Amino acid sequence: MASNEFDLIARYFARQPVQRSDVALAIGDDCALLEVPPGCQLAVSTDSLVCGNHFLSGMDPALVAKKALAANLSDLAAMGATPAWVSLAITLPEADEAWLARFCDGFFEMADYYQVQLIGGDTTKGPLSLTLTVQGFVPQGQALTRHGAGTGDLIYVTGNLGDSAAGLAVLLKQVTGTDPELAEHLLNRHYQPQPRVLAGQALRGIASAALDISDGLIADLGHILSRSNVGAVIDVERLPLSAELLAFCGGDLDAAGKLALTSGEEYELCFTVPAHQRGALDVALSHAGVKATCIGSIRTGDRVTLERNGLPLDWQLHGYDHFSG
């Protein structure tokens, strides 16, 4: 095919479903021109996904697109921000129109759902990778940061934990003999995370600190602790585990708990809430239609202690590290 860079961009990325009134000029000029609502701060996050590292080369391009956008929107959710715009840089080994068409199907389906407009980017030749920069709004001073956790605050997570790691184990064939229906469910949980956008917005004015779980609960909670100069205790009995994860682990609660503590790419929110805000939290979460589970509390110190029934556990756990794998 004789497509050049400009044809590709024009054909696949210009016909997007979302047209926001705060976008004065979108794709096609040197810059996009955008308008931030008065009284709002802008929240900005960037994520890269590299083929062979963050996704496998055979993965459905529509799922690659959705996962990339979900991971990025999850960062906005973790700040309590409302998504608005996304920039997309794609590097492709060749001008593969079938790949691009399928990628756009997935990308625009999710962009439409969250009403995020594609405002620009770059298409270049090279090893397959994506870099997204999402932007959203948060009312002045109401963003959920990592540095506000205080001693005595309760620690919550949304949804269930561990399914993504179980799905990855299925994908990488690290386990065999998994029931096909169960394997399919876990793969979907790995491939199609749901960013907690509404939950994040609901937590404004209630949570004292928040982030999303991309490197594993233990590793990510560690960022809240170091930023807030506090420690934490987690009761592993209270970790929210899906029936599918327990089935995958053959009913082994320890194995399931360890997956829940270390599973990356969950894109659930982990947040802290002062005890007097529990009622407000319940109301807010029920409005947002999101389940959240209290798994422990903030204490003095600088590390995470694991407990079961009030007794310390000495599980050895490691977070995910892109350069040491």
Place this chain on the structure above:
Amino acid sequence: MASNEFDLIARYFARQPVQRSDVALAIGDDCALLEVPPGCQLAVSTDSLVCGNHFLSGMDPALVAKKALAANLSDLAAMGATPAWVSLAITLPEADEAWLARFCDGFFEMADYYQVQLIGGDTTKGPLSLTLTVQGFVPQGQALTRHGAGTGDLIYVTGNLGDSAAGLAVLLKQVTGTDPELAEHLLNRHYQPQPRVLAGQALRGIASAALDISDGLIADLGHILSRSNVGAVIDVERLPLSAELLAFCGGDLDAAGKLALTSGEEYELCFTVPAHQRGALDVALSHAGVKATCIGSIRTGDRVTLERNGLPLDWQLHGYDHFSG
């Protein structure tokens, strides 16, 4: 070295020189939190640079950084925007601290000069590439777009054209026997483009359309023409050529002119100005300390016509295309 991703980011990217008052929260949380001045629109642009395509693997990392930032700032300049923030996604084959340190030297030197604050990004493992997203401000309604050129408007370019292509030819050893001092000068012109940030701001309210020259004058001017539904005539005798380019071409004016028309990565501005704004332009450019040369005019039609002394030329020229090279 046992560095992990977080160590690397913390060590090399957190100690930046620029601290802007409009950055409420910079690196270290899920998102940056930013404030756009009242009455301003946000201008946003994304550029990717891939090793082996946009730069060679042996290139000094400091120069890679400067070129990446210059290319991105040039897009802000082309909109008349004032630079403010940059996000940086780096993909590296390994956690090479010497490379990162040198990269940061170049990046932060230029960021400091333009008072652009690094507000976030991502560091991942994979083939070497960079994606930058820069953001800047432009007073509401004053951005320089590509769609405002009108029949009779004069066409200008800043600086000189063609040096970057000559430098690239030296770099790729497509020519031999070039005087070493001359080769050095042209290489520097290729490696270290200067984004026309002040010139872009000076053109607000004066230029009817503008863009920066990244794919070659002919190809880029074509974007103004198609967006504005007009044609153009360029007098090749008026193309601004450096003494070094003429020396490189052995005094061959045709060869130098063709390089000037097609040289990519010049990062000079091409803009159109209504004839009655000529005086305002001269004043604005002299305040900004930038040379600009009138090289032709906008007419009806849909293409670029080349002329010399009023007679048409039939030079065959091709713009740069990332996927057809």
